[in-house]
Amino acid sequence: MTVAGRIDDFLRGRGEFSAEGSRALGLGRLWGIAAAAGLFYGVVMGSYCGLSAGRWQQLAYSAAKVPLFLFVTYALCVPAFFVFNSLRGLRTDFRIALSAMTAMQACLAVILASLAPVTALAYLSTPDYGTAVFFNGIVFAAASVSSQIVVLRCYRPLIALDRRHRSMIAVWLTLYVFVGIQAAWVMRPFVGNPDLPVALFRPGAWGNAYVAVIKLTRQVLQ
Amino acid sequence: MEGIRAMFKELDELLRGRRTGQNPVDAGAGQMDAEALLKASLILGLCYGAFMGLYGSLNGNVLQVLASACKVPLLFALTVLVTFPSLYVFAAMTGARQGPRPMLQVVLSAAAVNLAVLASLGPITGFFTLTTTSYPFMKILNVFFFIVSGCIALTFLRNSLNQMEDGPQSPPRPPRADEAEPIIGRGGVRQVFTVWLALYAVVSLQMGWVLRPLVGDPQAPFAWFSPRGGNPFGDFWGALVKLLGG
Numbered sequence: 001m002t003v004a005g006r007i008d009d010f011l012r013g014r015g016e017f018s019a020e021g022s023r024a025l026g027l028g029r030l031w032g033i034a035a036a037a038g039l040f041y042g043v044v045m046g047s048y049c050g051l052s053a054g055r056w057q058q059l060a061y062s063a064a065k066v067p068l069f070l071f072v073t074y075a076l077c078v079p080a081f082f083v084f085n086s087l088r089g090l091r092t093d094f095r096i097a098l099s100a101m102t103a104m105q106a107c108l109a110v111i112l113a114s115l116a117p118v119t120a121l122a123y124l125s126t127p128d129y130g131t132a133v134f135f136n137g138i139v140f141a142a143a144s145v146s147s148q149i150v151v152l153r154c155y156r157p158l159i160a161l162d163r164r165h166r167s168m169i170a171v172w173l174t175l176y177v178f179v180g181i182q183a184a185w186v187m188r189p190f191v192g193n194p195d196l197p198v199a200l201f202r203p204g205a206w207g208n209a210y211v212a213v214i215k216l217t218r219q220v221l222q
Numbered sequence: 223m224e225g226i227r228a229m230f231k232e233l234d235e236l237l238r239g240r241r242t243g244q245n246p247v248d249a250g251a252g253q254m255d256a257e258a259l260l261k262a263s264l265i266l267g268l269c270y271g272a273f274m275g276l277y278g279s280l281n282g283n284v285l286q287v288l289a290s291a292c293k294v295p296l297l298f299a300l301t302v303l304v305t306f307p308s309l310y311v312f313a314a315m316t317g318a319r320q321g322p323r324p325m326l327q328v329v330l331s332a333a334a335v336n337l338a339v340l341a342s343l344g345p346i347t348g349f350f351t352l353t354t355t356s357y358p359f360m361k362i363l364n365v366f367f368f369i370v371s372g373c374i375a376l377t378f379l380r381n382s383l384n385q386m387e388d389g390p391q392s393p394p395r396p397p398r399a400d401e402a403e404p405i406i407g408r409g410g411v412r413q414v415f416t417v418w419l420a421l422y423a424v425v426s427l428q429m430g431w432v433l434r435p436l437v438g439d440p441q442a443p444f445a446w447f448s449p450r451g452g453n454p455f456g457d458f459w460g461a462l463v464k465l466l467g468g
Contacts, residue, residue, distance in 0.1 A: 076345050083342035086237035087335070087374060179346055186353040208354040214466055 007033060007110060010103075013153050017103075025099040025154070030106040035067045037109035042066035042190070044116040048123050048132050049194045058192040061200050065187050066112070070105045073183045077101075077175040084171045088164050097165070100154030101172055107150040111143035132191050140184075144177075185209035229265070232258035236331055237338060256327050263334045266341040267295030271436075273344040277351040277360045278438015286438040289446055293433045294340075298333045300433075301426040302326075308421065312414045320386050328382040336375035343367045357439050358461035364437055365458060372426065376419055383415045427454055 009015040010033060017025055046062025049055045078098070085094050122135045151169060158165040184190070186209075188202055196202075232255045268291045275290025306329055310322045318325075350363055430436065431454040435445065 076349050079342040079345055080339075083237065083339055086234075087339070087378075089238070091238045175346070179349065182350060182353060206353050206355065208350070208356050208359050211354070211356045211359055211465065218466075 003036070007037075010106065011110065013150070025103055027099060027102050030099070030102040031071075033106040034070055034102075034109040037106070037113040038067035038070055039063045041109065041112035041116050041119075044119050045136060045190050046192055047120065048129070048191045049198075055192070055198060058189075058198045061198070062190050062192070065190060065200075067109070069180075069183055069187050069190075070109060072187075073176060073180040074101070074105055076179050076183075077172065080175055081168070081172055085168055088168065090158075090162065090165060090168060093158050093161070093165070096154070096158055097168060100151055100158075103154050104147045104151045107147040108143050111146050112139065115139050115143065129191070129193050129195070136191060148173075181209050185212070225261075226265075229258045229262040233262040233266075233334055233338060236334060256330055259330055259334045263298070263330070263337045264295050266334075266337040267298060268292075270294050270337065270340040270344045270347070273347045273351065274364055274436055275438055276348060277354075277357075278435065278440055278444070280351075281440040283444045285444050286435075289444075290436050290438065293436055295337075297426065297429050297433055297436075298337065301422065301429050302329055302333060304429070305329075305418070305422045305425050309415075309418045312418065313411060316411050316414050318387060318411050318414075324386060325383070328386055329379065331382065332375045332379035335378050336371050339371035339374055340367060343371070356465065357437070357441070358465040360437050361461045362458070362465060368430070372423065376423060379422070380415060380419055384412055387411055387415075430454065431457075 006029075010017045010030075016029070040063075042063035042065060043059050045066065046058040046060075049058060051059075078101075081098075081101070082094060085091055085097060090097070119136065119139055123132055126132060126135075148169075155165055155169060186201075186206065189196075189199070192198060236259065271291035271294030272287050274294065275287040278286035278290070306326060309329070310325055313320075313325065347364065347367065351360065354360055431452075432447075434448050438444070
């Protein structure tokens with residue numbers, strides 16, 4: 001089967017990606033999709049400064065960082081998700097629950113990849129770096145919200161078995177958003193500021209996203 | 223290796239509620255191997271403590287990791303030590319059906335649940351430790367994680383104690399012929415448990431304050447213990463004001 005055919009099956013939830021009958025999806029295949037689609041979006045994301053001399057590395061950095069960002073956020077949330085599932089007495093279904101959350105990563109990456117042309121157009125339309133960063137924020141938020149369709153589809157058989165599974169989706173999303181915001185902050189730049197030299201990580205990037213937001217809010221209010 | 227596997231199997235069964243076949247938080251502890259649970263709790267406490275103390279050791283002083291790794295299991299052990307006698311005395315006075323051993327087993331199970339939740343949040347604490355320079359933020363994050371895990375453990379403990387009194391799986395101790403008729407009924411025993419849970423929460427909060435610093439300020443010199451004085455609420459409020467007010 002071609003890669004496009006496999007992604008089509010994944011988006012439609014059929015064939016090997018069918019969630020019917022409460023079976024866990026293959027994590028390896030899902031991560032394969034997430035890595036490929038994330039890498040593609042990363043290339044487009046890092047293309048804001050174009051391919052001028054000394055700038056092409058940003059494409060490679062962003063291509064590597066988007067799948068890495070997805071994986072790091074996911075990996076940090078899994079232990080707590082496991083314990084919360086166990087505590088709610090839902091441990092027997094954990095494999096399926098975990099595959100649903102892995103499917104979310106794959107779906108998020110596929111949606112990002114599908115929005116890559118829109119991002120490229122936005123880059124061509126604006127000379128302002130801040131706008132480009134903001135636009136990417138909107139794209140990530142839209143992809144995160146849309147990927148819940150796949151989560152709900154994968155969770156449907158679980159919720160039919162036990163309604164408490166609904167609360168586990170909320171637990172995952174809370175953890176994922178909380179960690180994801182910080183992970184994105186630490187792994188910046190993803191877009192690449194044209195006024196600064198290309199870097200894998202911004203010098204002095206180790207900081208806290210939430211503290212930065214509080215500082216920014218304080219400045220605005222003053 | 224076999225011993226470690228047995229320890230975590232016991233903890234796993236507690237978390238899964240396999241002993242009771244139900245949701246463990248709703249169902250309670252059931253019959254547990256207290257020794258295995260204690261050992262597993264110790265390891266989990268050491269793990270979370272190490273993650274917690276990592277922030278204070280960013281200045282190169284690894285003693286804070288060691289101190290926090292020791293203090294987290296100590297915090298739970300001392301809290302149980304301080305509060306358990308009063309639980310047993312009041313429960314016995316009000317005519318609780320169970321003896322001290324099952325009660326202690328339930329309290330230890332709740333501590334194990336608390337530490338398991340904390341340890342599962344350890345990687346997130348570690349991630350924020352390595353990426354954050356704000357000490358007040360780290361304090362508030364750890365307090366928040368302790369509150370989340372504490373609420374889960376207290377719910378577990380309340381349900382376990384109530385189930386132990388009312389449930390069919392632990393046969394009650396046969397009353398002696400000369401034992402007085404309990405003055406307070408089953409509802410009264412439940413009330414004693416509720417009041418004791420509040421005591422447990424307050425004592426664990428104060429114990430955490432006595433054992434501070436648990437996170438450790440990397441700008442300050444290392445100290446095993448902070449001087450006496452102050453209170454946890456004032457310190458938390460100060461951290462919040464510092465975080466929000468700069």
